[in-house]
Amino acid sequence: MFQEKEISSVNSLYIHFPFCRHLCNYCDFHKKVIGEKSDVENFQKYLANSLTLHQDLFAQNGAMWAPIDTLYIGGGTPSLWGEKGIAYLVNLLDRYGINFSDDYEFTIELNPGSWSKTDLMGIKDLGVNRVSVGVQSLSAKTLQALDRIHNVDDVYKTLDCLAGLDFNFSVDFMLGLPKEKSGERNISNEVSEILSFNPSHMSAYILTVNKNYIHYNSLPDENFVSDEYLTLSRLMTENGFNHYEVSNFAKPGSQSRHNLKYWRGESVAALGPSASGFLKSAQYSGVRYKWKTVESPDFAIEDVSRDEYKLERFFLNLRISDGINLLDYVSEEKIYEVKSFVDELNLQGHLTSPVLEKFSLSPSGFLCADSITTRLMSYI
Ligand SMILES: C[S@@+](CC[C@H](N)C(=O)[O-])C[C@H]1O[C@@H](n2cnc3c(N)ncnc32)[C@H](O)[C@@H]1O
Numbered sequence: 001m002f003q004e005k006e007i008s009s010v011n012s013l014y015i016h017f018p019f020c021r022h023l024c025n026y027c028d029f030h031k032k033v034i035g036e037k038s039d040v041e042n043f044q045k046y047l048a049n050s051l052t053l054h055q056d057l058f059a060q061n062g063a064m065w066a067p068i069d070t071l072y073i074g075g076g077t078p079s080l081w082g083e084k085g086i087a088y089l090v091n092l093l094d095r096y097g098i099n100f101s102d103d104y105e106f107t108i109e110l111n112p113g114s115w116s117k118t119d120l121m122g123i124k125d126l127g128v129n130r131v132s133v134g135v136q137s138l139s140a141k142t143l144q145a146l147d148r149i150h151n152v153d154d155v156y157k158t159l160d161c162l163a164g165l166d167f168n169f170s171v172d173f174m175l176g177l178p179k180e181k182s183g184e185r186n187i188s189n190e191v192s193e194i195l196s197f198n199p200s201h202m203s204a205y206i207l208t209v210n211k212n213y214i215h216y217n218s219l220p221d222e223n224f225v226s227d228e229y230l231t232l233s234r235l236m237t238e239n240g241f242n243h244y245e246v247s248n249f250a251k252p253g254s255q256s257r258h259n260l261k262y263w264r265g266e267s268v269a270a271l272g273p274s275a276s277g278f279l280k281s282a283q284y285s286g287v288r289y290k291w292k293t294v295e296s297p298d299f300a301i302e303d304v305s306r307d308e309y310k311l312e313r314f315f316l317n318l319r320i321s322d323g324i325n326l327l328d329y330v331s332e333e334k335i336y337e338v339k340s341f342v343d344e345l346n347l348q349g350h351l352t353s354p355v356l357e358k359f360s361l362s363p364s365g366f367l368c369a370d371s372i373t374t375r376l377m378s379y380i
């Protein structure tokens with residue numbers, strides 16, 4: 001089965017660091033409160049053992065490491081791992097013969113309130129060259145409602161320190177937060193405050209929670225959130241950022257190279273509890289694996305067929321501004337219907353390009369990307 005596939009070489013790696021100082025009330029990611037020093041030591045042992053298992057996975061699929069082009073440490077709160085943790089990781093990779101390319105991107109997520117300047121200087125020396133900061137909001141009341149441990153002042157201190165250390169950094173920002181409707185936030189002021197620190201990138205996520213969420217009844221309605229999203233998109237674009245993916249903005253040349261690999265269906269290996277990796281084969285199919293959230297490393301593996309891969313690429317490519325060739329996907333007898341749907345979307349302002357060979361969504365199209373994708377899939 002998998003052995004028949006020829007996996008191309010792999011040059012991207014995601015590491016999941018599963019600890020935080022405190023758990024925010026809206027977060028669904030795999031994490032727990034960091035306790036004893038032994039928590040991190042056990043995690044490091046887990047990582048070393050999982051890398052051994054991962055080598056077997058590569059061997060079974062004929063995969064090889066190429067020098068690392070992108071490495072991303074997410075969480076959880078990986079800034080808590082600190083300089084010692086990053087040094088451990090870099091050594092571990094080296095022991096397995098995994099080197100870095102000349103022009104690699106090495107990102108770590110950092111929470112305001114969970115870092116030290118010494119660690120930041122140390123990880124910079126170790127090769128980290130991009131930081132993703134979990135700002136989320138610059139409104140004290142919404143940060144409190146989210147149960148974040150950081151306050152607005154911590155954000156300023158963090159961005160100030162990163163700018164002072166000349167770090168390339170991105171900010172995570174959230175929309176549609178509790179209590180916003182009472183005029184708690186001024187998105188325009190928040191954006192200009194953040195941009196004054198000169199980030200190269202922003203990820204903006206609309207809060208998604210289930211009905212049991214503690215603040216479910218004080219969330220803004222859909223129209224409010226849509227306006228907020230379009231306002232943010234306009235402000236970022238006016239300030240020289242490209243809205244290059246549904247939730248992402250970048251200055252020219254500063255897109256997240258790591259995340260682009262996911263959106264473009266490239267191979268990305270993964271380590272750490274709950275992390276999911278994908279190995280693309282030369283035949284445009286592949287293997288997906290997800291690490292179980294258990295004490296000793298183990299993963300579930302799934303074969304991705306050529307058709308499944310094609311469908312996933314379709315879904316993901318619609319979310320980025322590169323443009324997609326619809327003619328590669330839709331069936332010939334449905335072309336007329338597709339054209340009329342594309343004209344309809346274009347009239348509604350949902351497209352930046354209505355050309356079937358390079359179809360791409362505008363910010364308002366990004367907002368309804370799911371329903372547009374579902375409709376287009378009915379023409380495949
Ligand atoms: C898993 S978090 C890790 C980053 C870091 N620990 C933090 O919280 O700042 C990655 C990002 O996902 C976003 N996120 C987390 N939970 C979310 C939710 N329920 N809905 C939308 N975005 C969410 C936040 O913007 C967060 O920065």
Ligand code: SF4
Pocket residue numbers: 019020022023024027028029031075076077111134
């Ligand atoms: S700090 Fe980040 S990862 Fe940790 S609980 Fe909060 S949102 Fe989730």
